[in-house]
Amino acid sequence: LLTNCYVLVQGQTVSALGPYKGLQQVRKIVEDTMKNVHPIYNIKALMIKRELAKDPKLKNENWERFLPKFVSKNISKRKQPKKKKEKKPYTPFPPPQQERKVDKELATGEYFLSKEQKRVKKQKEKDEKHAEAAKKRTEKRNEAFVPPEEPSTSKKEADIGVDVVALKEKILKARKGSKLFNKSNV
Structure with missing residues (x-):
């Protein structure tokens, strides 16, 4: 109806009869359909063009702004299996017969x-x-009932590496040198 053409589809063959302009439109729709574009998009655009052609104001203007823009979506590829089976090398001999x-x-x-x-x-x-x-x-x-290992509670002894004898002598020398302490007090 939109193209004023008679269109007959039989399998993969399309035949059309009608005016030259209409045949051009039919050809575009058919080719887009073969390119996996749904024909409804082209039919919708044709309907809009027909309405715009009727309007005398818009007759000589560019109609691109009125036509819908269809963005083709990337169809996701077939999902590949996670584990690919490696093909075994071909052997012309059948496997040995299993025991009964x-x-x-x-x-x-x-x-x-x-x-x-x-x-x-x-x-x-x-x-x-x-x-x-x-x-x-x-x-x-x-x-589930096995208790987790607890950190050892024994405190680590601070090993400073202090020589007790040397420390004692140092204290005694300090006492001797000071006036406050006498030998009798020690």
Whole structure:
């Protein structure tokens, strides 16, 4: 309706019939659509242009200020996985065939055990697993109750490295030199 053209879209083919100006507009819309621009943007611009063409005052002016400006957004790329799997080197030979259950039992000697013995053995293995799991669980629970290490409360003795004998002699000399102290007072 906006371009006065008949437009037919079939798959990736577009055919249009109409006046030359209309065909130019259709071509622009189709090419933008192929460039991943939604056609509604171009259709909206065409509608605004048609309204502006009707107004005699704005007929000869530049219409750029009236047309909407659509900023193309950068579409985020496909999210890359954090852990990339490294491809294993290609080997033309298939992997070796796995042993059957019977072969494994023959190798371990379980094949010749009676059903009762097999059941008892399975039960023992189960009990061992349960005991191990219980032990781990209790250790994990008890971790919360272990008190943190406290800093040692014993005060560090100040080691100044004072020679007691030398200090005593120094005091005695000071007393002798002073008039206040006599030998009798000491």
